[in-house]
Amino acid sequence: MKRFVMAALLLVAAPAAAQEKVVHFSSINGQTGQSAAYGSKVIEGVNLAAKTINDAGGFADRCGGKFKVKVTTGDMANSREQAVSLLRQAAADATVLAVVGPSPSTGYVPMVPVAGQLKIPVIATGSAAPIKEWNPWSFRLNTTSKVAAPGMMKTLKTKFDLKHVALIYDVTQDGQRGEAELIRNSAKEIGYDVVAFEAFRAGDNDFRPQLSKIKATKTDWIAIYGATPELAKVVNQMAELGIKANIVTGFGTFNDPVVWDLTEGKVKGGYSWSAYFALEDPARPEIAKMAQLYKKEYGHDPTLYSFYGWDALNVYVEAAKRACTATDREKFRQALNTIDNVSTLSGKATFKNPPDGENLSAAVIVNQTTGRGTFEALK
Amino acid sequence: MSDLAAFLTPVLITAGINSIIALGLYITMSSGPLSVAHAALAGMGGYLGAVLTTNFGWPFSLAILAGMLLGFVTGLLLGLLIVRMNELVAGLTTLGFGETMAVIAFNIDYIGGANAFSGIPLRTTLPLVYAVLAVILFVAWRYDESRLGYAARATRDSPVTADAMGINITWVKSLTFGIGAAIAALGGVLRAHYILVQGPEDMGFFVSVGFLIFVIFGGSYVFWGPLFGAMTLTILPEVLRFSAKDRFIIYGVLLTIMVILRPQGLITRRSMR
Numbered sequence: 001m002k003r004f005v006m007a008a009l010l011l012v013a014a015p016a017a018a019q020e021k022v023v024h025f026s027s028i029n030g031q032t033g034q035s036a037a038y039g040s041k042v043i044e045g046v047n048l049a050a051k052t053i054n055d056a057g058g059f060a061d062r063c064g065g066k067f068k069v070k071v072t073t074g075d076m077a078n079s080r081e082q083a084v085s086l087l088r089q090a091a092a093d094a095t096v097l098a099v100v101g102p103s104p105s106t107g108y109v110p111m112v113p114v115a116g117q118l119k120i121p122v123i124a125t126g127s128a129a130p131i132k133e134w135n136p137w138s139f140r141l142n143t144t145s146k147v148a149a150p151g152m153m154k155t156l157k158t159k160f161d162l163k164h165v166a167l168i169y170d171v172t173q174d175g176q177r178g179e180a181e182l183i184r185n186s187a188k189e190i191g192y193d194v195v196a197f198e199a200f201r202a203g204d205n206d207f208r209p210q211l212s213k214i215k216a217t218k219t220d221w222i223a224i225y226g227a228t229p230e231l232a233k234v235v236n237q238m239a240e241l242g243i244k245a246n247i248v249t250g251f252g253t254f255n256d257p258v259v260w261d262l263t264e265g266k267v268k269g270g271y272s273w274s275a276y277f278a279l280e281d282p283a284r285p286e287i288a289k290m291a292q293l294y295k296k297e298y299g300h301d302p303t304l305y306s307f308y309g310w311d312a313l314n315v316y317v318e319a320a321k322r323a324c325t326a327t328d329r330e331k332f333r334q335a336l337n338t339i340d341n342v343s344t345l346s347g348k349a350t351f352k353n354p355p356d357g358e359n360l361s362a363a364v365i366v367n368q369t370t371g372r373g374t375f376e377a378l379k
Numbered sequence: 380m381s382d383l384a385a386f387l388t389p390v391l392i393t394a395g396i397n398s399i400i401a402l403g404l405y406i407t408m409s410s411g412p413l414s415v416a417h418a419a420l421a422g423m424g425g426y427l428g429a430v431l432t433t434n435f436g437w438p439f440s441l442a443i444l445a446g447m448l449l450g451f452v453t454g455l456l457l458g459l460l461i462v463r464m465n466e467l468v469a470g471l472t473t474l475g476f477g478e479t480m481a482v483i484a485f486n487i488d489y490i491g492g493a494n495a496f497s498g499i500p501l502r503t504t505l506p507l508v509y510a511v512l513a514v515i516l517f518v519a520w521r522y523d524e525s526r527l528g529y530a531a532r533a534t535r536d537s538p539v540t541a542d543a544m545g546i547n548i549t550w551v552k553s554l555t556f557g558i559g560a561a562i563a564a565l566g567g568v569l570r571a572h573y574i575l576v577q578g579p580e581d582m583g584f585f586v587s588v589g590f591l592i593f594v595i596f597g598g599s600y601v602f603w604g605p606l607f608g609a610m611t612l613t614i615l616p617e618v619l620r621f622s623a624k625d626r627f628i629i630y631g632v633l634l635t636i637m638v639i640l641r642p643q644g645l646i647t648r649r650s651m652r
Contacts, residue, residue: 032626032627074620075620075626077616077627080574080576080578080580080581081393081570081574084389084573084574084575085389085390085392085393085617086389088385088388088389089385089386089389092384092385092388093385106580109494109495109497109576109578110495110497110574110575110576112497113497113498113499113575113576114575117501117575129494130494132491132494132497132498133497133498
């Protein structure tokens with residue numbers, strides 16, 4: 001009788017234990033095609049993170065369940081169709097809890113509405129394109145200007161007590177205009193005044209009318225948002241007009257050697273932002289540890305995209321621990337929204353979606369250009 | 380849904396849509412013109428259909444008709460433009476047209492510009508795609524046996540002889556271009572309402588070349604050819620996913636071997652008899 005009861009208990013318990021042993025994530029990225037250079041690094045980061053967790057015996061969730069991680073990789077080959085097809089395939093597989101999404105925007109942008117429709121969480125690992133309409137199922141781990149530009153201004157405010165800023169920007173470029181508007185709209189919250197908001201068009205050559213107006217404001221900070229040719233002309237004409245002010249721009253533009261050459265070094269001392277990346281950081285030994293593991297596994301150093309892949313999987317595992325589920329996507333999505341200042345190799349992760357899936361604590365480094373293609377991070 | 384169905388459904392939808400666009404290209408090419416504008420024509424249909432359903436709430440069926448009409452008129456005009464050009468110049472003109480359309484799409488904010496037009500409702504389903512494909516196959520079959528089909532093939536094989544026989548070459552070339560473009564635009568509307576994003580990249584040269592490869596690989600002398608080419612070449616890379624990094628190498632090698640062995644395409648009129 002005792003044996004019969006034991007056997008019956010085992011029969012009842014075994015399937016339940018077996019069902020929740022693996023958390024299955026789909027990893028969709030560009031393994032071939034134009035985006036393979038980034039996508040393959042994300043895939044390597046994801047796979048190494050999964051291997052590291054599994055080699056350590058898996059992970060335990062907050063409800064005491066033990067899990068291993070399974071990752072299925074899909075190559076979107078830089079094609080929208082393939083990205084969406086792979087997402088649909090992942091969503092139709094009930095064992096897939098969530099998708100580590102692509103680094104190319106070609107894949108992530110069309111995935112966003114489909115993820116919302118199919119109710120499956122997707123996290124971007126490098127895509128920076130603006131998302132027209134967010135939904136509660138889409139997230140983005142990497143830094144974008146939406147977070148970075150106000151972050152840079154906060155740093156400048158704290159460090160230099162920045163009070164007045166004049167903006168000159170390319171009205172024809174969505175990205176440039178968008179970031180200039182972000183800086184204008186963040187003024188009140190951060191505590192500075194926007195004393196000029198002057199537009200130009202791509203292809204313009206003469207910026208003196210706008211710069212004369214800016215000169216009249218006597219501001220000591222000027223933010224310039226334009227593509228390399230126009231940006232260089234603005235900087236050169238500022239010098240011509242005798243404008244001596246600190247200059248600020250977006251994603252690492254002043255560090256571009258071409259900008260340095262076109263301005264004959266006038267961008268020296270200018271400020272811009274970039275994503276955090278270091279292969280060694282004495283304050284964060286986990287970075288060097290991962291870099292060693294990575295080199296041992298793949299024979300080359302990790303890149304920022306490898307970190308994004310590693311971080312995305314670890315953030316997902318953290319959410320799975322909190323959600324106590326391997327299959328309930330809604331619970332998992334809710335758990336992702338409790339990720340608050342979780343440390344990652346590429347910085348930190350915080351999600352509060354809605355209103356959007358941007359990483360609210362993505363690390364932003366403010367750089368000061370020191371020479372041709374060289375810069376120093378502001379301490 | 381079973382794993383197999385989950386894998387097959389998106390693949391079959393994409394293969395069906397590609398087949399529809401390839402059949403449009405087949406009809407255009409049946410009278411001679413080598414078109415590298417069909418991705419742009421499909422994209423124009425996709426943009427118009429998407430804007431009509433998303434921004435104006437039009438029923439999907441009407442959006443399809445509007446997309447087809449736009450494709451037909453554009454194709455007809457493009458056909459008229461290239462009718463007197465030699466094959467190379469005509470091909471380059473269609474290339475220029477396609478690239479121009481893509482650049483225009485990049486620069487119109489209303490349709491999303493470089494960030495693509497998104498927010499498109501999902502309307503395309505597997506049964507719908509295959510119902511449409513069945514209709515298009517029927518049209519292509521009837522077209523092949525019609526006076527227009529015979530006139531088109533005569534025009535392609537020898538324009539001078541066809542002209543001497545009283546065939547209105549200008550009319551035949553532009554009409555077949557228009558019909559083929561309308562079918563491509565129909566495929567574009569279906570694609571936009573499945574992918575849910577329509578972008579300028581979908582209209583570029585390489586996408587057009589992809590459709591051209593479907594037709595040339597399958598055979599451009601009978602309507603089964605583009606169907607076979609589009610189905611095979613869409614499904615093959617998916618089947619080869621077990622070899623993620625090498626699948627496009629295998630795909631390329633297979634394609635090269637087939638083109639060397641069967642330069643006339645895998646399916647010809649003779650092989651159908």
